[in-house]
Amino acid sequence: MVVAIRADLAQVCVYVRPTQVERKYALRLGANQSVISTDLLVITGNLFTSNMAVMKTYFTLFTLWTFGNVACITVIDLSSKANVTWSIENKNGSVKLFGSVPGGIYSDLMKAGIIGDILSGFNDVASRWVAYDSWTYTGQFTIKEVPATYVAHLVLEGVDTVSFIEVNGSPVGSTNNMFVRYVFDIKPHLKAGVNEIKVSFASPIEVARSRSKKYFTAPACVPELYHGECHANQLRKMQASFAWDWGPAFPSVGLWRPAYIEFYDTAIIRSVTIHTSKVNAHWLLRIIAHLESAKRRQVYGYLTASINVDGNQTIKVGEYVEIDMREDGANEIELNMTISKNVISLWWPNGFGKQPLYDLHVIFVSNKSKEIYDVHQKIGFRTLEVVEEDTSLLPGNNTAGPGLTFYFKVNGYPIxxxxxxxxxxxxxPELGGDKKTVDSLLLSAREAHMAMLRVWGGGVYESDYFYQRCDQLGILIWQDFLFACSMYPADTEFLNSVKVEIEQNVIRLQHHPSIAIWAGNNENEVALRGNWYATSSEFITYKEDYIKLYVNTIKPIVEGLDPGRRYVVSSPSNGKESEQEGYIAQNPYDPSYGDTHYYNYFLDNWNQNIYPKTRFASEYGFQSLPSLLTMSTATKNESDYNVHSQYSVHRQHCPGGYGYIDYQMTRHLQLSTNDPKHFEKYIYYSQISQAMSMKAETEFYRQSQADWYTMGALYWQLNDVWQAPSWSSIEYGGKWKMLHYFAKSFFAPVLISPRRLLTNDVEIYLLNDRFVPVTGGIVTIDYFNWSSLTPIKSIMFAANADPLSSKKLSINIQLWKEKIDEIFLRFSLTADGVTRTPCNYVFPKPFKSVVGLKKPSIQIKVSNTTESVPEGIRYNIDITVDTVVLFLWLETTVPGGHFDVNGLIITNNIVSVHYVNQKQVLPHDLEKSIAYKYYLN
Incomplete structure (x- = not known):
């Protein structure tokens, strides 16, 4: 056995046939273990200096693997402070500091105390000088002896964005795409002793401006209200980093993803893509190993794949490899497996089943050097298709109109x-993959019954961890490619860069069962057809560039690498119909096809009757402000706490944003500008208005499954990047807005959902997102006046619903016969096997106009009894009231947890809620910390 142990290099790997004793010793070393066959264990880890003596002792216990001598793939981790020291300097040398990899210039400058918190006050503008300067990252590391391997590659997983790279003073390459992994041959330039890597970044603002002079593409700049920068569309960089209507501009530079040097003799497996298909009683698993080596060289070896399936079984395949690498140093090898369906459990979206994942190991052993390279992935088995079929063929269709459906069928079921x-x-971007943040957001999405998230086209391809967690949590991903709200250039340099970007990222992400669909861009089809950027006079030219980019360049790459998934050219689009119309439809918002984005702030957003029909609502939303608690992390200046303050105006990037919020609030809620707590209430009321608007629109889409075959509702947006007005349901820092609590209800698997018509008749829908029918259902409709917790009358109806359906019930409520300023209606459901479903309400008049609403007496009591739950410790809270309470909002100064429900409509004398926290707190202390607010005219 050959064990490569080098104190000056970043990793050690050992290949052994392990005994239980040897496993124990490896764990004591802090090593990572990966079992790749019944008799082979890979141990890897950063085990240096202080561990060396211990390592040598323990490794003598390991038995020789019968294959013979094997060698390690040696890696120098350029992220490790033990291996490399990074320094940063600006163009004129006036700013010098230590750097981080992965990292970025803004985060490094903050760490060094050269700039303050970039999200505080007006620092987004005050620190903009950073993006106009040029920065050089220099890394120094020592190698006692350069490994005598055939290949020595510098690998940069993410370079943001335009840079020139040198090793020991010699140029080795350049970069121009933040989303591309760059691999440079640096073998001729390395030496024993101190080595230096220099990455010289150009100002992204200046490069974008320079490119725009050659290849101008509309629009020139973001709106002035964004306080952003121009020509983001000229760079393959996070488009939102130049500012958006929900976020600030921070055009960063840096090595935002890992960097390392690889030493090996033959070849490595850079990525593995998998293709699953169900044929009768078997799953066919097609495995493609993407090998990488030096350019134009022959590679010999043995490739194997093994998968652990149900029943403690392992299935293996392998073949001898004799292959010539291409000019780019890459080539692919395919292996195939046939697996009985009896040893595979299906992967399901959240709310519809479990998410079993299977360990797949793909191993390449070189014939000459005996190097081993092992790639481990967790994969899921499921079928998924986007169904676009003629609606006239739907059974019993007499309401869905002409056109095509647009829905996701998972494992044979329309979801x-x-x-x-x-x-x-x-x-x-270097902070966006923070695991704690990703976990918090994804778990919050799961808790609100979400089965899909759309990764929007103005951001980044997310971290591997993000997609792994989506696999584990059952959250399907609608993945936009990263083009948004712009026309884009189609010059050769740009298109060549895009080709590499698309190929690499499809290969990287393709194996995840969570990936559901690829979309070429965000809103660029509707922008061109709708003349958003005054492009009508050059429509033909822009259309040609559009087709060059999304159809001729991206489409064949995606469909070649991932033929099993749908690629739509844009979102929104008319899907197949847009393709039939030459990829720019006459009306990309046609409700009879594809997906739609809908925003209209000039009508009453609380009114379900204003919303359009759609096959799939992939974007819709309404703004609110973040809480004072979250806002205080950006400013503690009391004078800023005013809608008209310079601070508040600076943070509102949506043109007319506060006016739209005012308009919706004042239609329904009463708030005096003379109120001493005006701003605090303004925030609270904005969240009420947002929650009620999104509730109305989302339930309208869920109801419309019954008569328009609407099959999706993805509201805009889940999360925030700073403390400002936005469309999010979760504030920056993780605090839930009222909308997110409402989402738990309006996305509930079973929901009784009323719709008040303009005639003041009320239709009632029973929504059932389960694989079993709702049987034995009883709908209770309670009529209340505003001054009492006792219903003035109650009506009960029988109700049932098919699986996976929206059913309009044959119940007719005629509110026009009632004194509607004095009453409201509560709807509740009981049914066989339905343990809990939210109540729902109809409020016939705006709250500001109701008669009889009284100031309540509210008592809150935290029980001394607590429960342990997977999320932490659950506290039971009883709330006692003496009258109807609207939008009771609970807050606590205890950090690290949240209530299970909030923004409550209380119509019972006693209501129980829960508070879950990761850390233990005394019930008495929690009780004292709880504050509340409610709506009262």
Missing amino acids: FMKGSNWIPANIL
């Missing part, structure tokens, strides 16, 4: 997709 849109988790 209504409930969810939201994901923007980057941080405006600085």
